[in-house]
Amino acid sequence: MPGPLRNLLAPLRAGLTYRRYVHLLLGAVLLLPYLALVALFVQSLNQGGLDPLAFVLLVVPATAAAVGVVLVPGVRALEITAARALLDADIPEPDPATADSWPARRRALLWLLLNLAVGGLTALVTLAVLPTAIGFLFAPWLVLRPFPTGAYAAWMPVVGLLLPVILLNAVSAGGAALARLAPRVLGPTPTERLAAELERAHNAERALAERNRLARELHDSVGHALTVTTLQAGAAARVLDTDPAFVARALDAIAEVGRAALEDLDHVLGLLRDGGEGTRGPQPGLADLDVLLDRARATGLVVAAERQGPLAAVPRAVSREAYRIVREALTNALRHAGQVPVTVRVTADESAVELEVTNPLGAGGARARAGGRGLAGMRERVSVLRGELAAGPAGGDWRVAARLPLPMAGSRPGTEMMSP
Numbered sequence: 001m002p003g004p005l006r007n008l009l010a011p012l013r014a015g016l017t018y019r020r021y022v023h024l025l026l027g028a029v030l031l032l033p034y035l036a037l038v039a040l041f042v043q044s045l046n047q048g049g050l051d052p053l054a055f056v057l058l059v060v061p062a063t064a065a066a067v068g069v070v071l072v073p074g075v076r077a078l079e080i081t082a083a084r085a086l087l088d089a090d091i092p093e094p095d096p097a098t099a100d101s102w103p104a105r106r107r108a109l110l111w112l113l114l115n116l117a118v119g120g121l122t123a124l125v126t127l128a129v130l131p132t133a134i135g136f137l138f139a140p141w142l143v144l145r146p147f148p149t150g151a152y153a154a155w156m157p158v159v160g161l162l163l164p165v166i167l168l169n170a171v172s173a174g175g176a177a178l179a180r181l182a183p184r185v186l187g188p189t190p191t192e193r194l195a196a197e198l199e200r201a202h203n204a205e206r207a208l209a210e211r212n213r214l215a216r217e218l219h220d221s222v223g224h225a226l227t228v229t230t231l232q233a234g235a236a237a238r239v240l241d242t243d244p245a246f247v248a249r250a251l252d253a254i255a256e257v258g259r260a261a262l263e264d265l266d267h268v269l270g271l272l273r274d275g276g277e278g279t280r281g282p283q284p285g286l287a288d289l290d291v292l293l294d295r296a297r298a299t300g301l302v303v304a305a306e307r308q309g310p311l312a313a314v315p316r317a318v319s320r321e322a323y324r325i326v327r328e329a330l331t332n333a334l335r336h337a338g339q340v341p342v343t344v345r346v347t348a349d350e351s352a353v354e355l356e357v358t359n360p361l362g363a364g365g366a367r368a369r370a371g372g373r374g375l376a377g378m379r380e381r382v383s384v385l386r387g388e389l390a391a392g393p394a395g396g397d398w399r400v401a402a403r404l405p406l407p408m409a410g411s412r413p414g415t416e417m418m419s420p
Contacts, residue, residue: 021168028119118174122171136159137156228298289311302341319353328374343359
């Protein structure tokens with residue numbers, strides 16, 4: 001079949017053409033009550049007119065009904081559903097908060113007026129084409145005025161067959177034009193589009209913050225575990241033949257740290273699988289500080305701990321972040337200074353939790369730590385809690401100091417103390 005003929009007949013075989021035809025004729029159906037109302041007024045005027053009272057009683061309710069039916073809430077939703085189902089229009093979902101606002105209702109009114117006009121024209125053309133096509137088909141054999149008959153009408157059946165084809169092609173083109181126009185008229189208003197863009201930006205920001213939080217958790221927990229196990233394994237290897245008891249303790253510590261790291265990793269992977277909305281298990285806090293310090297001591301660190309105040313009463317969020325800051329400081333000490341004495345001080349009162357971790361500097365320790373991800377993670381944690389952080393060399397030591405205000409104390413905007 002030639003290409004032009006195939007294109008001409010394609011709308012006849014497409015179900016979408018007939019769905020769009022139904023949508024166009026629905027506009028004509030909706031137009032009928034308005035035409036009947038106009039006919040009523042015309043007939044009344046031709047019969048001598050209406051007295052003022054009768055005119056008011058007829059015009060006011062009729063006008064209110066005609067206008068109100070397209071401005072009531074929900075009309076736009078019905079129009080969107082019909083356009084999607086019958087026109088195959090790709091219309092974005094409007095914002096539910098503004099779906100029935102007055103700008104949205106005006107757009108629904110504009111779409112209805114457009115459908116009334118196109119539907120009325122479609123019905124008028126259909127009523128003209130179908131009888132004409134039938135007349136053309138039977139013209140050679142029947143006397144149908146004003147059509148010719150006999151041999152003079154031999155060409156008319158061909159035209160009679162083409163007229164419905166042309167009509168369906170016109171309906172297909174008109175429906176396609178409405179489908180392209182529907183998203184602009186029925187789709188989100190400029191206000192809704194702006195709200196949607198802002199919501200997408202907020203979602204992206206929240207997703208980025210969640211990814212950063214998960215990255216910090218992985219860095220802190222897995223990094224700490226790898227540092228501890230590496231040092232423990234190295235120390236155990238050096239005394240494998242001379243100190244079996246130490247080797248046994250080191251292997252136990254490696255197994256315990258490995259199990260804890262696997263739990264943390266499973267927790268983070270669960271959050272990733274659930275889109276950051278999974279159920280979070282209990283996370284370690286200041287109540288678990290002894291376990292953390294014992295693990296550090298098992299690596300060869302000499303850890304001196306000083307604790308003051310009601311640590312058990314610290315809110316969970318602050319307690320969790322304080323624990324992670326201490327853990328990262330111990331990990332940095334192991335990684336950059338080796339098996340050195342470390343002093344950990346934790347003080348809590350009714351207004352804040354104060355942390356201080358100090359250790360002698362290792363070779364190149366200050367340079368190695370200055371740009372690490374661990375310090376960046378600590379700064380982010382402290383910033384979220386509106387606290388203060390100082391991290392840097394102090395004399396011959398490396399010092400990490402943080403102050404985390406408690407929520408009930410009325411936290412003030414956080415500032416980050418510059419490293420000395």
